[in-house]
Amino acid sequence: MATQQSRSAARLMMAPAVVLLLGWMLIPLTMTLWFSFRRYLPLRGGDLGWTGFDNYVRFFTSSAFWPSVQTTLILVGGVLVITVVLGILLALLLDQPMWGQGAVRVLVIAPFFVMPTVSALVWKNMFMDPVNGLFSHLWRAVGAEPVAFLSDVPLGSLIVIISWQWLPFATLILLTAVQSLDNEQMEAAEMDGASVLSRFRHLVLPHLSRAITIVILIQTIFLLSIFAEIFVTTGGAFDTRTLTYLIYQRVLESQNVGLGSAGGVYAIILANIVAIFLMRIVGKNLDR
């Protein structure tokens, strides 16, 4: 964009997209801020005027707040660890030349195409159901007592379900990174006397660091707002209430829009804290 003319033409061309995106973001954000300072109870008198920081104080001091933050962080952290570790292993496996490679790759990616609600319901009813689930049959087959996964280990079960959904994404990104690894480097390391494990540690892992960073950042953004899986499985019971879910309960179950909006602002702050934290740890990988 060298000339004055092409610069202004570019601005003109980009304007619709910029206006649309800004509107898309700014209007809901402004409304959330607006409602968070108002006492708004749709079924109990509607908009009852300004309340200052009352909503914020109530949301923050509620006994459900800190447990929900903790649940959110455990959920996000658990899914990240599982998807990144298994994703690396799967990517290395899929990179090996084998018969039916194309079909296997499509199968590995398939879970990503299943809607969150559907996959959570399939896991809940077909696998984890304590009476008819496949796992309970398996447990009974080896003589063990079936586990009621979603009430006995609810958060663990949710992490497994969500990891299953996000593993394809991690695998896909990591696979492309594995494939871009220079073969001559691996051969040079082999000649230098590096074992398979040290080649993984000294060559493959550093090569993947950038892809891992991207996987972690993108997944964190989406995982912080996980909702459908919790809604259709535990409904927020058994300590599976994340911050997102708590906000939903405040707005729709308690019919308190003001309180929920204040929670939404807290969620934005939490997401930013996590993002800054992640950028500090892993973001420097992106500079290279």
Added chain:
Amino acid sequence: MGQITLENVTKSFGDTDVIPPLNLTIEDGEFCVFVGPSGCGKSTLLRLIAGLEDLTSGTIRIDDQDASQVPPAKRGLAMVFQSYALYPHMSVRKNIAFPMRMANIPQDEQNRRIEAAAKALNLTDYLDRRPGQLSGGQRQRVAIGRAIVREPAAFLFDEPLSNLDAALRVGMRLEISELHERLKTTMIYVTHDQVEAMTMADKIVVLRAGHIEQVGSPLELYRQPNNRFVAGFIGSPKMNFVTGAEAEKLGADSIGVRPEHIDIADDGPWRGTVGIAEHLGSDTFLHVHDTGLADTLTVRAKGEVGLRHGDPVTLAPQESQVHRFDAAGARLG
């Protein structure tokens, strides 16, 4: 020590035989160059020696020890790759140290060898940089440094200069030759560039389709090429080949004369017209047409020659320098 012997070595990829049975001995301390057109199997042969490819059959001996089944790291050979294959996230120092780290060499010994290699290769100022911050020639030197510190029985070079520009290539050629003089270690060097082969080698192995066409010192190959292929491959510009009546007069199917062995002489037997004349100052290469002998004859004339495009010229081959070949291309006499 670093004597390498190949006995009846073969390599096939599926149904394709890349290397038919091949025998070769590379003596300790020798600078041996594998040269041939692309796809002739020279890189495969080097990778077989390195152990990066499995032998289909045959034996590789390193210092009289059967190394055919030995993994690459245990063969005591160091390889310099065409792409340098430096580890991009490690500093130059760590790159050079990597093989020693893998071999659990004590830290102070590692440092001593790194310093020595860096000094020998002019890398001392760059030890803390990453490969991405170096020029092509410097990366090449780091790759060589990584090979030197292992103190290998032999160095394997896989077209190491092909990614460098022409001026740098000449410089690195000298540096590698210099290194060989200093270390006296066996070096095996793969290239498709006959100039590199001629200038660097103690022994040249000319390969075509996996076959060894000829083994010998550069000047042996230049003076006594075994066949038309070697004659055409070694020497620059290429040898002129003449078939037909002129060859039959000498009892051959074809004869070959190098451009430098054709003189411009008024009483010469060959007549033609000058096409393009390449004036290099020290030499002039004339492309002569319409001789009735071959499509084009290349002639080297010393110094500056006043012949221009379209000028008639008479040529005289130096009779003692005419190579004769039979119908199959093999050398006669």
